[in-house]
Amino acid sequence: MNNEPFDPQGVIPACLMPFDDRLEIDEPAYRRHLNDLAGIDGVTAITVNGHAAEVHALSADEQRRGIEVARDEVGGDLPLVAGIHTGNTREAAALAAMATEAGADALLVFPSDVLLMGGQQRPECAHAHVGAIAAATDRPLILFQYPVAGGLGYPLETLLELCTAFPSVRAIKDWCNDPHLHERHIRELHALERPVRVLSTHSMWLLGSLVLGCDGLLSGAGSVIANLQVALFQAVQQNDLRTARAINERIYPTVRAFYSEPLLDMHNRMKEALVLLGRLEAAHVRPPLKKLTSGEIEKIDSLLREAGVTASSVYTKPSP
Numbered sequence: 001m002n003n004e005p006f007d008p009q010g011v012i013p014a015c016l017m018p019f020d021d022r023l024e025i026d027e028p029a030y031r032r033h034l035n036d037l038a039g040i041d042g043v044t045a046i047t048v049n050g051h052a053a054e055v056h057a058l059s060a061d062e063q064r065r066g067i068e069v070a071r072d073e074v075g076g077d078l079p080l081v082a083g084i085h086t087g088n089t090r091e092a093a094a095l096a097a098m099a100t101e102a103g104a105d106a107l108l109v110f111p112s113d114v115l116l117m118g119g120q121q122r123p124e125c126a127h128a129h130v131g132a133i134a135a136a137t138d139r140p141l142i143l144f145q146y147p148v149a150g151g152l153g154y155p156l157e158t159l160l161e162l163c164t165a166f167p168s169v170r171a172i173k174d175w176c177n178d179p180h181l182h183e184r185h186i187r188e189l190h191a192l193e194r195p196v197r198v199l200s201t202h203s204m205w206l207l208g209s210l211v212l213g214c215d216g217l218l219s220g221a222g223s224v225i226a227n228l229q230v231a232l233f234q235a236v237q238q239n240d241l242r243t244a245r246a247i248n249e250r251i252y253p254t255v256r257a258f259y260s261e262p263l264l265d266m267h268n269r270m271k272e273a274l275v276l277l278g279r280l281e282a283a284h285v286r287p288p289l290k291k292l293t294s295g296e297i298e299k300i301d302s303l304l305r306e307a308g309v310t311a312s313s314v315y316t317k318p319s320p
Contacts, residue, residue, distance in 0.1 A: 005140050006079040006105040008171035008197055009215040010044030011230045013037050013222025016271055017053035017066065019284040025062060027069060029280055034073040036279060036315055037223070042230035044216065046070065047108060049083040049099075052220030052267045056085065057286040060095065064102050071103035079105035081142065081218070087113040089129045093136040106140040108173060108218070109133055116151040123158040130162050130169070140170040142199065142218070145185070147177040156184060163189060163196045171197035173218045179208065186213045204259050207248040210236045220266065224273050225254050225309065231318050247318065250307050257303035268292055269300055276301050278311045 015037055018029035037046050048070045049055045049063045058066065067082050074080065082104035086092050089112060096107055112119070112129045119125050134141060143162060146152035153176055154162065163169045172189065176182050182202065189196040190213070197215035200206065206217065210233060222229050228251050235244035258269045271283035272292055285291065292300075304310070 005170075006045065006081075008045070008081070008106055008140060008142050008199060008218075011042060011216060011222065011226060011233050012045045012047055012081060012199065012218040013040075013043060013226040013229070014047040014050040014052040014218060014220045015070070016220075016223045016267060016274070016280075017058065018271070018280055018282075019286060021282065021284060023284060023286050025065065026282075026284075030066075030069060031073050033223070033274070033279065034070050037226060038074045038078055040226050040230065040315055041317060042234065043078065043222075043226055045079040045081055045105070046074065047081040047083065047218060048104075049085070050108060050220065051083075052223055052270065053083070054267065054286055054289070055083050057289075060091075060098065063095065064098055067099055067102035067104055081106045081108050083108045083110060084133060085110040089132045092129065093132040096133045096136040096139075100137045100139055104139060106142060106170070107133065107137060108142045108144055110144045111146060111152045111154070113152065118151075120148070120151065120153075120155055120158070123155070123161060126154055126158055126162060127165065130166055134166045134168050137168075139168070141166065141168050142171045142173055143169055144173045145176055147175065148181070156181065156188070159185070160188060160192070163192060164194075167194060169196060171199050171215070173199050173201050174209075174214075175201045177202065179205075179212075182209060183212050204255050206251065207232060207236070207244055211244075220270060221254065221258055223267075223270050224258075224277075224314065225251060225307075227315050227317060228254075228309075243320075250309075250318065253303040253307035254309065257300045257307075264289070265292065265296075269296070272297050272300055273304060273309075276304060277309070277314045279314065
């Protein structure tokens, strides 16, 4: 890698965090998973310590180890994006400094959950949270944009202010879940004096999202189907709608497998998928998450087969 700051774009899978039967980090399984993702041609970075890695259940020491192991496994071949997930602004700044020291190339900044209590009416609170993180690191920042209706999403005016006020904000991970607002994000962030990239995480309608002009995607589903995501993104970039639609047909059953209700189990389902595909030995999750029922696992198995995602095809370049 060169010394230029990472430019967040392209296909960035968010890795899972395997646990053993004592619910401790299964480091050998984690290393194998990272190597699987790093070996996919067209992947531009890997995200650690995100939702997919159950960051809510990881201690600060475990988050550091997650970055260090990933840095050790991928070396200088791929940039690493590390999630900064806490409602405590001082802790967020400390995590940002830690992640920088541990080898992260960019930081994915989750909104403070304190903002659920009317924070959208106090944009200065979002400024304080993002500003403290920006002051603690020289790494590029990716702001995680949640659905506005849920209370954690930044109103568009606030989002534009944050992107303008803090030059280290280089991209957003857009989960606004509103096609009209998503298009506005793309148009208005690209039109800033210092353009900011938009990475889609609208994995339930990825083709529709990408054709609006996204610069890439950052998705937990990439832990299983990053090869299909690469093929879809490249087809869209080449304006090859016929190929993009064909790839989307393969992706659609995985949407049903991973993103059915309740959504809190989405990454739980991805772990079970990798067990079915022979890439993980077990799908342990930390409480409050619970193991899926046998019926749910059978459904995932059926939908993976419908998508043509098998032990021999997972992570491989799809046939034309």
